[in-house]
Amino acid sequence: MSIAKSILPEFNVEMANTRKLLERVPEEQAAWRPHPKSYSLGDLALHIANIPTWVGVALKQDELDFAAPSGRKDKREFNTRKALLEVFDDNVIKAVGDIADTSDDDFKKSWTLKNQGVVVFSLPRTAVMRSFVMNHLIHHRGQLTVYLRLKNVALPAIYGNTADEK
Numbered sequence: 347m348s349i350a351k352s353i354l355p356e357f358n359v360e361m362a363n364t365r366k367l368l369e370r371v372p373e374e375q376a377a378w379r380p381h382p383k384s385y386s387l388g389d390l391a392l393h394i395a396n397i398p399t400w401v402g403v404a405l406k407q408d409e410l411d412f413a414a415p416s417g418r419k420d421k422r423e424f425n426t427r428k429a430l431l432e433v434f435d436d437n438v439i440k441a442v443g444d445i446a447d448t449s450d451d452d453f454k455k456s457w458t459l460k461n462q463g464v465v466v467f468s469l470p471r472t473a474v475m476r477s478f479v480m481n482h483l484i485h486h487r488g489q490l491t492v493y494l495r496l497k498n499v500a501l502p503a504i505y506g507n508t509a510d511e512k
Contacts, residue, residue: 348449348450349448349450349453349454349472350445350446350447350448350450350453353445353472353475354442354445354446356480357441357442357445357475357480358442360480360483360484361398361438361441363487363502363504363505364394364434364483364487365431365434365435365438366502366504367487367490367491367494367501367502367504368391368394368395368427368430368431368434368490369427369431369502370494370499370500370501370502371387371388371391371427371430371490371494372387372427372497372499373426373427375387375497376388376391376424378493378497380492380493380496385489386424387424387490387493387497388423388424389423389424390486390489390490390493391424391430391490392422392423392424392430392433393486394434394483394486394487394490395430395431395433395434395437396422396433396437397437397479397482397483397486398434398437398438398440398441398479398483399437399440399441400478400479400482401440401441401444401445401475401479402440402441402444404457404471404474404475404478404479405444405445405448405452405453405471405475406444407457408455408456408457408458409457409458409459409460410458410459410460411460411461411462411463412459412460412461412462413460413461413462413463445475448471452471453470453471453472453475454470454471454472455470455471456468456469456470456471457469457470457471457474459478487504491504
C-alpha cells in the first residue's frame, strides 16, 4: 500500500470530524474570546478551516519560512458559517488531491519549517503530515470544542459520544 493510501483514510476521518464541529460555530459569537490572549471564536474556526492548505505547502515545497512573504498568514476574516464551510471544503478537496498525487519517494523527502531563516524543525513529509498538519488541526479542534462548550453549543460526537449526542 502506498503512503498516500495509508494517510488518506485517517485524513478523511479527521476532516469529517472537523467539519461537524465547524458546522456548529455560532456566527453571532464570532468576536468572542475566552481570554484576551486567545483567538476569537471566528478566528480560531477560520484558522482550523485553513490548516488543510498546509498539506500542499508540505508536499509541494521543500520548506516554509514564516517570515517570508509566502509564509504570511491568511488575512481573511470570519464572515459567515456558510463561507467558513466553503473555505474548509475547498481546502480539503485540494489537500486530498495533493496527498493522492504524492509519491512514496516524495513523502519520504525532508521538509523544513523556518522562522526568519532559523530552522524550527526538519522532518520527513510523512511526519509533517501527521504532526504539523493533522495533530495541529486536532489540537485547535480541541480548543474549539472548549469554546463551543463555554458558549453552550451542543458538541457533536467525534471519537465517541458527547454529553450532547449519545
